[in-house]
Amino acid sequence: MNGRLLVQTWRWQRVRLLVIGVAALGWGTLFPIFYSAFSDALRSLANSGTIPEQLFNFGSGSLFTLPGALTLGLEHPLTLAMLGIFAVGATTGAIAGERQRGTLEVLLARPISRRTIYVTVAIALLVVIAVVLAAILAGMAIGAATQGLLDQIDFGQLPLVFANGLLLWAAFAAFGLAASVTFDRVGPALGLTMAYVLVNYFLEILGSLLTDLAWSQKYSLFHHFQPGQILTGKTDWFDFVILGIAVVVPVVYALVVFPRRDLAAPS
Amino acid sequence: MEAAVESVIATQGLTKHYGKVEALTDLTLDVQRGEVFGFLGPNGAGKSTMIRTLLGFLHPTGGAASVLGLDAVKDSVEIRRRTGYLPGGIALYDSLSGGDVLDYLADLQGQEPHRRGELCDRLQMTGSVLKRKVRDYSRGMRQKIGVIQALQHDPELAVLDEPTEGLDPLMQHAFYGILEDLGREGRTIFFSSHVLSEVERVCDRVAIIRAGRLMALHDVGQLLARRRRRVTLRWTGAAPDLTSIPGLEDVVVTGDRMIGTLSGHVAAFVRAIASPNLEDLLIEPARLEEAFLEYYAGDGEPIESGESAVAGTPA
Numbered sequence: 001m002n003g004r005l006l007v008q009t010w011r012w013q014r015v016r017l018l019v020i021g022v023a024a025l026g027w028g029t030l031f032p033i034f035y036s037a038f039s040d041a042l043r044s045l046a047n048s049g050t051i052p053e054q055l056f057n058f059g060s061g062s063l064f065t066l067p068g069a070l071t072l073g074l075e076h077p078l079t080l081a082m083l084g085i086f087a088v089g090a091t092t093g094a095i096a097g098e099r100q101r102g103t104l105e106v107l108l109a110r111p112i113s114r115r116t117i118y119v120t121v122a123i124a125l126l127v128v129i130a131v132v133l134a135a136i137l138a139g140m141a142i143g144a145a146t147q148g149l150l151d152q153i154d155f156g157q158l159p160l161v162f163a164n165g166l167l168l169w170a171a172f173a174a175f176g177l178a179a180s181v182t183f184d185r186v187g188p189a190l191g192l193t194m195a196y197v198l199v200n201y202f203l204e205i206l207g208s209l210l211t212d213l214a215w216s217q218k219y220s221l222f223h224h225f226q227p228g229q230i231l232t233g234k235t236d237w238f239d240f241v242i243l244g245i246a247v248v249v250p251v252v253y254a255l256v257v258f259p260r261r262d263l264a265a266p267s
Numbered sequence: 268m269e270a271a272v273e274s275v276i277a278t279q280g281l282t283k284h285y286g287k288v289e290a291l292t293d294l295t296l297d298v299q300r301g302e303v304f305g306f307l308g309p310n311g312a313g314k315s316t317m318i319r320t321l322l323g324f325l326h327p328t329g330g331a332a333s334v335l336g337l338d339a340v341k342d343s344v345e346i347r348r349r350t351g352y353l354p355g356g357i358a359l360y361d362s363l364s365g366g367d368v369l370d371y372l373a374d375l376q377g378q379e380p381h382r383r384g385e386l387c388d389r390l391q392m393t394g395s396v397l398k399r400k401v402r403d404y405s406r407g408m409r410q411k412i413g414v415i416q417a418l419q420h421d422p423e424l425a426v427l428d429e430p431t432e433g434l435d436p437l438m439q440h441a442f443y444g445i446l447e448d449l450g451r452e453g454r455t456i457f458f459s460s461h462v463l464s465e466v467e468r469v470c471d472r473v474a475i476i477r478a479g480r481l482m483a484l485h486d487v488g489q490l491l492a493r494r495r496r497r498v499t500l501r502w503t504g505a506a507p508d509l510t511s512i513p514g515l516e517d518v519v520v521t522g523d524r525m526i527g528t529l530s531g532h533v534a535a536f537v538r539a540i541a542s543p544n545l546e547d548l549l550i551e552p553a554r555l556e557e558a559f560l561e562y563y564a565g566d567g568e569p570i571e572s573g574e575s576a577v578a579g580t581p582a
Contacts, residue, residue, distance in 0.1 A: 004374040012362075102358025106416070108324060110375040111348035263324045264285075265315050265355065 002112050002120045009124035013090060017128055020082050021135045027082065028139020029146070031073035035066055036147040066152040067228035070140050074165060074227050079136060080201065086128045087169045088197060091176030092189040094121045095258070100185050104263065114259045122177055122251070129169045130162075137162055153231040160235055161227040164243070168225040171246035172197050178250035181258035221246055273300045275424050275455040276321060280330035283316055283479075290316040291479045293330065298457055298472075303450045305470035305487070306459040313479035314459040315355050318428050321457075322352060335424060348377070351422035355429045355459070357413035359401045365412050366397035372416045380419035387415060389441050406433040414442060424455045431465055443469050495528040500540060501547040512539045 010017075042063050062068025073079060095118070098104035107117065137158055144150055175196050179189035200220045207217030217223040224239035276298035283291040291313045298304045308314050319325040321334050323343025332339035334346045359368050373380040387397070390411040401409065410433040418425055431439045446456055446469045460466050466473055467487055475483040483490075498515070500507070501524050509518055514531030523546075529536055533550060540548070 002375070004371070008371060102354075102356070103360055105324070105354045106357065106359065106372065107375070109322065109347060109350075109352040109354070109417075110372065111344045111377060112375060113344050260326070262285075262326055264319065 001123060002116050005107075005112070005117065005120045006124050009094075009121055010128070013086070013125075013128050016085065016090075017131060020085060020132055024079075024082050024132050024135035025139040025142075027078060028073065028136040028141075029143035031069050031140055032066065032143035032147045032149055035063065035069035036149060039063055039065075039069070062228070065228070066144065066149055067231040070153070070231065071226070071228035073140065074136065074225070075204070075222060080197070082136070083129060083132055083169050084172075084194075084197060086125055086132060087173040088176050088190065088193050090125050090128065091173045092180045092193050093186050094125065094177060095180040096183045096186045096189040097180075099183075099263070105265075108263065114261075115255055118177065118181065118254055118258050122174070125173055125177075126166075126170055129173060130166055133162060133165050133169065137165075154233060157230050157233065157235075160230045164225055164227065164230060164239065167240060167243035167247060168221055171221055171243055171250075174247050174250040174254070178254040178257075181254045181261065274298065274333070274336070275300050275302075276304075276332075276334050276457060278317075278321075278330065278332040281317070281320065281327055281332050282329035283313075283320055283325055284328045289479050291320065291327075294476070294479070294481050295330075296474050296481060296484055298455060300455055301450070301453045302472060303446060303456045303458060303470045305466035305473035306457060306476065307461065307463065307466050307473050308459075308476035309461055312476045314461075314476060315428055316479070317476070318352075318426055318457070318459060322347060322350070322426065349423045351417035351420065351425045353413045353417040353425075353427045353430050356432065357409060359404075359409055359412060361402035362400065364398050364400055365392065365404065365408070366394075368401055368412060369397070369416055369419060373419060376420050378420040382421045383415060383419040386418055386445065389445055390414065390438060391441075407435055407438060410434055411438065414445075418445070418449070422454070424457065425449065426457045428459045429461070430458065431460070431462060439465070495530045496533070497551040498527055498529045498536070499547075499549040499551075500525045500545065502542070502544040503546050504544045507540055507542050507544065512536060 063072060095104065098107060108114070141155060141158065144153070144155075172193070176189070176193040179192045180186075183189045183192075200222055203216040203220035204222035207214045207220070207223070221243060224242045226236065226239055229236065274297050276296070278297075279295050281291055281294040282289075294313075294317065306314050306317065316325060320327050321332055321339050323339060323346065326340060335349050337346050339346065360371070363371065369380065369383060373383070387393070392408070392411055392415065396408065401412070404412070410430075414427075414430060417427065431442055434442060443465065446458070449456060450469075450471075458466070458470060470487050473483075473485055473487050473490065474481055475485075495516075503523065506520065506523075506525075509515060509520070509525060509527075513535055514529050515527050515536065516530065518525060518527040529550070537548075
């Protein structure tokens with residue numbers, strides 16, 4: 001790892017991280033508040049049969065329990081957007097963006113191996129993702145505390161939720177970086193990675209909304225992110241293994257492919 | 268491959284193909300320590316491919332290359348530690364100031380930028396200019412930052428890809444001065460260009476590359492000496508006998524004026540034309556451009572790779 005490159009990668013992200021971090025904190029506080037304010041009303045609505053219950057069980061979440069509400073918050077499209085800015089946007093631009101701008105050549109002219117560059121950028125962006133995820137979870141804890149809901153979940157499990165979530169987003173970030181070392185332009189890397197995230201997301205959401213398609217969820221990485229289960233003490237370590245594999249495969253790919261790539265003059 | 272102690276760059280049959288495209292073919296050359304070596308060729312000839320292969324950006328299809336006695340593929344990190352590189356058409360970090368770019372790249376290089384102050388002075392990059400964002404720089408200013416970042420840590424070997432592109436004549440002059448000083452200090456400079464006059468001015472030896480093949484490898488002095496010169500004579504009265512002058516060709520006589528090309532020794536020519544009727548004589552200096560065009564105009568065969576190329580034997 002190269003310390004100077006690590007610091008500079010954080011510097012490139014600092015303004016974005018500050019804005020998104022504050023937004024994530026605020027966003028996290030909303031879900032316990034929503035749960036506290038609306039869960040009874042929504043349950044009545046569901047019980048009346050006016051709205052199908054599946055619509056309240058978006059993804060692996062649910063508005064009828066606090067752990068479910070927090071899961072909902074962590075799988076919400078806005079959460080995806082906040083984390084995706086770094087796990088998809090920053091990762092795909094990290095190498096392919098430098099290549100497209102022509103600055104990768106200046107960077108590679110230094111005595112730093114490509115693997116070192118990859119590992120440094122990967123660690124820097126993983127830390128950034130971890131900060132955003134931690135901000136969301138911190139917001140959720142603050143929100144639960146302000147609503148007097150701390151007794152409804154085991155907050156001692158939050159580090160496991162964090163680890164589970166970080167593995168999920170590390171998997172997407174690793175895919176994004178693998179795409180970034182593969183392409184000379186950001187566009188294809190970004191498109192491929194977004195498609196990867198969206199396919200996983202739709203498999204999860206579709207399975208939760210349509211009973212006939214419930215099988216699709218097990219093929220989604222999002223389905224292996226189960227904060228609700230963890231917060232109720234039902235951690236499935238298989239989820240961690242699956243997500244771990246989803247991280248390792250693209251990392252190994254990138255570590256093999258990037259040093260072997262020919263980097264011709266930027267066109 | 269065996270790299271001689273004094274060889275800073277040595278390639279042996281270096282080949283780089285992209286599928287069916289032959290970017291470099293069987294290129295053998297040798298750059299000695301302390302040399303200012305010109306690598307000359309038109310756009311697309313393979314100059315940048317050669318440089319990128321030497322620095323480990325590209326992997327050779329065949330042959331071998333060593334830089335500073337190190338293998339260009341296996342030891343590229345160490346090579347880059349001891350080398351300064353100016354990429355052709357350099358791109359910089361637009362959101363940083365010029366000074367921050369230099370600091371960042373010096374930090375990554377891991378060496379003190381001993382020469383930065385001197386280089387900034389000579390290239391007129393003042394403190395206030397270095398505080399401005401790179402995005403506000405002109406093409407020439409970016410190029411100057413490129414030159415400074417390549418040389419600020421005082422590398423043993425400088426690899427410069429078309430370094431004067433974008434520099435105004437005044438700054439080109441300053442840059443040539445920097446190269447001359449580096450050469451005097453024993454630094455090795457590998458310098459690609461398609462600007463013939465600058466290669467002629469600053470280089471000790473020149474390799475001419477065409478379509479990825481080495482066409483010639485010469486001392487610049489030798490190359491110029493074997494070039495034909497353009498001569499113009501003017502006389503009064505009876506025309507001199509031009510038929511018996513050795514080495515004079517392509518003679519065109521118009522009234523009292525003759526234009527021709529001269530190969531061989533100038534002294535013999537001057538002795539032969541000496542006459543009281545001679546009113547004016549103009550011998551234009553041989554230009555590298557003429558040598559260059561000669562290599563590119565015809566179906567020039569590449570020189571043999573190996574000893575002849577290393578020794579600089581003419582094609």
